[in-house]
Each structure stands twice: as structure tokens, then as C-alpha cells.
Amino acid sequence: MMNKQQAYNSFWSGFGVLAFEENSVPDDDVIAEMVKDGLADSKYPYITYQVLIDDIDGSIYPSASIFDKSTSWERSDLLSNLISERIQNMGTIPLDNGGRMFITKGSPFAQHMFEDGDISIKRILLNLGVEFFTEY
Numbered sequence: 001m002m003n004k005q006q007a008y009n010s011f012w013s014g015f016g017v018l019a020f021e022e023n024s025v026p027d028d029d030v031i032a033e034m035v036k037d038g039l040a041d042s043k044y045p046y047i048t049y050q051v052l053i054d055d056i057d058g059s060i061y062p063s064a065s066i067f068d069k070s071t072s073w074e075r076s077d078l079l080s081n082l083i084s085e086r087i088q089n090m091g092t093i094p095l096d097n098g099g100r101m102f103i104t105k106g107s108p109f110a111q112h113m114f115e116d117g118d119i120s121i122k123r124i125l126l127n128l129g130v131e132f133f134t135e136y
Contacts, residue, residue, distance in 0.1 A: 001096045004053050004132065011093065011103065012049045012064065015082060016040075019047040022065070044069045045076050052130065056099060059131050061106055066124040073112060073122055080110045080124045087128075095132070104129040 002010060012019035018031065018040045026034075031043050040046075045068035052062040066083075068076040084105060092100040106127030115121035 001094055003096050004099075004101065005051055007093045007095055007101045008049060008051050008062075012047050014086075015047065015079060017045050017047060017079065018043070019049065021051055022048040045079055047079075054132060056132050056134050059129060062128050062130060063106075064126045064128065066126070067115070068122045069118075069120050070122055071120065073124075076122050076124050080126065083126065084109060097134075099132055099134050102131045102133065104131075 009019070009021070018034060020026070025048055028043070031046075034040060035042060045066050047064055047066055049064035050062035052060045054060045064083075066076045066079050068079075070076070087103055087105050090103070092102045095101055106129050109127060111125045111127075113123040113125055115123050
């Protein structure tokens with residue numbers, strides 16, 4: 001079983017690309033070592049995500065971002081679509097102490113954005129809903 005923070009990490013790490021809590025993105029040298037160690041095929045695309053925690057039966061609305069360095073949106077759109085499908089088809093994530101985490105898509109779910117300072121960096125902002133509850 002996992003705590004709430006581990007559940008976020010487990011979900012976002014399940015898409016075959018590097019995923020980082022948004023306040024813990026390592027520098028390029030560390031990411032290069034992670035790629036070298038086989039944790040990912042390349043630096044891009046990668047995901048950053050918010051970890052928002054609330055009490056049981058409270059709804060929260062975290063976001064995540066897909067970052068890709070490319071001249072095309074294709075690769076990041078494919079990843080966004082994969083995440084969308086996973087959310088639609090998944091159940092709940094079991095937590096410690098009999099709790100569960102339920103993830104839904106926010107509205108709008110995905111929004112294309114450019115990153116300041118580098119027009120080759122494509123960013124897709126993902127909006128989510130998360131609820132923590134106890135099984136009865």
C-alpha cells in the first residue's frame with residue numbers, strides 16, 4: 001500500500017517517461033544520468049505534477065504538465081491522450097489504512113502552451129480532479 005504522495009508518484013511514473021514532482025525537477029546533468037541509467041529513453045518528453053493533499057472525502061484540483069522539446073505537438077499530444085485514456089479507464093488507487101485515491105479529468109483537461117524563453121519547448125497543461133476516500 002502507498003501513502004497519498006506515493007500514489008501520485010506511482011500514477012505519473014507509469015507512462016514510460018520521466019516524471020517529477022513540480023518542485024523537484026533535477027538539473028540537466030542529473031536527468032542525463034537518469035537517461036544513461038536506463039530510467040528513460042531521453043530527457044523529453046517528461047511530466048511534472050503537483051502533489052496536493054486533503055482530508056478524506058475532500059476534492060482537490062491539481063495540475064500536471066507535459067514538456068517536450070520538438071517542432072511538433074505530436075509526441076506530447078500522444079502522451080496527453082494516453083494519460084486521458086488511463087484516467088477514463090482506471091479505477092481507484094489503494095492507499096494506506098484502507099483509503100483510496102480517485103483521479104478524474106478536469107475541464108479543460110489539456111491545454112497547449114509555449115514555455116517562456118524557448119519556443120521549441122512545447123508544454124501541455126493537464127487539469128485533474130482528485131478525491132481521497134475510505135472504503136466502506
